[in-house]
Amino acid sequence: MRVNVTNLTFGYDYRTVLKDLSFKINSGDFLAVIGNNGSGKSTLIKCMLGINKVGPNQIFLDDVDIATYKSFINIGYVPQKFDDFNYEFPITVNEILTASNISNITEDSKLEILDKIGILELQHENINNLSGGQLQRVFIVRSLMNNPKMLILDEPTVGVDRKNVEAFYKTVNELNKDGITIILITHNIHESNANYSHVLSIHNGEGVFQEVERGDDE
Amino acid sequence: MILADAPFIVALFDYPFLRYALIAGLIMGFITPLIGSFVIIRRLSFIADTLSHFSLAGLSIGLFLINTIGMDFIGDPLYLAIIASVIGAFIIEILRGYYQNYKEISMPIVMSLGTALSALFISLSGGWNSSIYNFLFGSLLTVGDEYLAIISITTASVLILIIIFYKQIVLVSFDEQYARLVGIKIGRFQFASTLILSLVVSLSIVTVGVLLVSSLMIIPVAAAMKIGKSFRNTMTISIIFSEISVIFGLWISYELDIPPGATIVLINILILVLVVLINKIFVSKRIKQAQKEIQTK
Ligand SMILES: Nc1ncnc2c1ncn2[C@@H]1O[C@H](COP(=O)(O)OP(=O)(O)OP(=O)(O)O)[C@@H](O)[C@H]1O
Ligand SMILES: [Mg+2]
Numbered sequence: 001m002r003v004n005v006t007n008l009t010f011g012y013d014y015r016t017v018l019k020d021l022s023f024k025i026n027s028g029d030f031l032a033v034i035g036n037n038g039s040g041k042s043t044l045i046k047c048m049l050g051i052n053k054v055g056p057n058q059i060f061l062d063d064v065d066i067a068t069y070k071s072f073i074n075i076g077y078v079p080q081k082f083d084d085f086n087y088e089f090p091i092t093v094n095e096i097l098t099a100s101n102i103s104n105i106t107e108d109s110k111l112e113i114l115d116k117i118g119i120l121e122l123q124h125e126n127i128n129n130l131s132g133g134q135l136q137r138v139f140i141v142r143s144l145m146n147n148p149k150m151l152i153l154d155e156p157t158v159g160v161d162r163k164n165v166e167a168f169y170k171t172v173n174e175l176n177k178d179g180i181t182i183i184l185i186t187h188n189i190h191e192s193n194a195n196y197s198h199v200l201s202i203h204n205g206e207g208v209f210q211e212v213e214r215g216d217d218e
Numbered sequence: 219m220i221l222a223d224a225p226f227i228v229a230l231f232d233y234p235f236l237r238y239a240l241i242a243g244l245i246m247g248f249i250t251p252l253i254g255s256f257v258i259i260r261r262l263s264f265i266a267d268t269l270s271h272f273s274l275a276g277l278s279i280g281l282f283l284i285n286t287i288g289m290d291f292i293g294d295p296l297y298l299a300i301i302a303s304v305i306g307a308f309i310i311e312i313l314r315g316y317y318q319n320y321k322e323i324s325m326p327i328v329m330s331l332g333t334a335l336s337a338l339f340i341s342l343s344g345g346w347n348s349s350i351y352n353f354l355f356g357s358l359l360t361v362g363d364e365y366l367a368i369i370s371i372t373t374a375s376v377l378i379l380i381i382i383f384y385k386q387i388v389l390v391s392f393d394e395q396y397a398r399l400v401g402i403k404i405g406r407f408q409f410a411s412t413l414i415l416s417l418v419v420s421l422s423i424v425t426v427g428v429l430l431v432s433s434l435m436i437i438p439v440a441a442a443m444k445i446g447k448s449f450r451n452t453m454t455i456s457i458i459f460s461e462i463s464v465i466f467g468l469w470i471s472y473e474l475d476i477p478p479g480a481t482i483v484l485i486n487i488l489i490l491v492l493v494v495l496i497n498k499i500f501v502s503k504r505i506k507q508a509q510k511e512i513q514t515k
Contacts, residue, residue: 049399071401084395089259090446091392099388102400126447146400 276302
């Protein structure tokens with residue numbers, strides 16, 4: 001999926017968070033977004049997903065203005081926080097994934113994704129009994145359902161143990177090789193084995209966008 | 219009411235009104251926890267109470283129009299309760315849009331309006347009488363064909379809607395943001411579910427009365443939540459609890475000659491207390507077991 005952000009300015013109430021931000025990536029690119037706490041990284045992707053409402057002519061996905069978007073189903077999104085999820089009522093991992101399977105991928109593909117992310121054995125667990133890192137991985141699995149053309153990951157591996165972090169980025173790199181565009185927000189860009197092609201560094205709401213040499217991917 | 223000279227089972231065969239009451243109770247006992255689950259997940263437990271108080275306004279206006287003004291063509295004040303409940307739901311939705319950050323403000327406003335209107339029209343129609351007693355505590359023992367037909371159709375339609383839109387309902391209930399992302403129209407959805415809720419609330423007034431409607435929806439689910447392993451499992455358990463309370467509630471009400479609404483809800487509470495206690499005992503047993511295992515190692 002191609003992404004074109006042009007002169008994006010966005011703020012909450014009276015404070016401007018993003019100032020005249022522009023960047024452009026192509027299908028199959030891998031963008032790492034970095035910046036200090038509160039610099040506006042999460043705000044940027046919430047704008048791209050229509051969660052924060054922005055005016056027309058600022059964000060285009062596959063050359064379509066998102067102001068006209070009705071569904072973002074072809075974007076997999078792992079939010080930084082899961083505050084919006086209603087916990088406490090019993091529901092299993094499988095039940096929430098089945099409900100999320102809007103584009104009806106097969107049971108086998110679902111199991112395959114669960115296995116890839118390493119939580120196949122948690123399928124029938126009640127969501128409320130999972131640890132933070134396990135829950136994070138459930139939402140990672142969900143972002144991979146519905147055949148995404150782009151993945152937006154907001155610090156997806158916070159709370160995930162090191163072994164699984166490595167496995168996760170290996171999967172992300174593979175998906176990227178298959179042509180899925182990746183946007184990854186991260187704080188430790190050097191620690192992860194993510195094979196990114198572009199870096200957007202946000203500082204005080206202003207962005208510096210760079211293309212970088214891709215690694216050989218191990 | 220009748221004296222319990224025959225055992226309940228025999229009486230069920232002898233008296234059609236008891237059979238009607240049981241069937242109506244079982245139908246409402248099925249649909250209310252089903253709706254109640256989604257109400258609880260969305261943290262709207264208070265909405266049922268609000269709507270039932272608003273329905274009471276409809277009932278009182280109905281009573282006034284029929285008894286005092288003489289508009290007999292209305293037939294059953296229940297129809298006005300349904301209309302009032304739907305209107306109440308609309309007002310709640312409008313107010314919720316109006317106070318974006320304090321959505322719950324809409325509830326006390328609508329509830330007090332409903333209560334005030336009820337008081338006004340109850341006094342206009344001659345004050346306290348047996349119909350009002352029935353509104354407050356239910357009149358399961360006097361239901362007729364018409365009521366059975368209405369609740370059967372409603373329950374069947376709601377069940378079909380839940381089956382068709384199961385994925386969407388679960389997504390919107392558990393994770394509204396994700397539901398929005400995948401393109402589910404939340405506004406429309408909310409509207410439809412409020413409408414259904416108001417319908418079920420006004421219909422269950424006949425079963426347990428205005429004062430107990432929300433407990434019929436909430437308590438079986440509250441008990442099931444504590445032991446359910448999955449979403450479906452929890453819903454099933456809540457329906458079983460609810461049906462148990464209907465059967466035994468009606469039985470005890472027949473034997474002791476007290477309003478069934480009260481006994482049904484009291485049994486629901488009893489089940490809740492038992493579940494909480496048994497759950498506690500289980501947990502502490504498991505911990506003791508684990509401690510023993512550690513000591514023997
Ligand atoms: N919903 C909101 N309402 C008002 N202000 C907000 C809201 N969300 C974020 N902000 C503010 O916008 C600024 C950017 O927040 P944002 O969450 O985008 O930062 P971030 O770069 O993702 O930080 P972090 O690394 O901590 O995740 C912060 O100053 C924050 O306080
Ligand atoms: Mg953030």
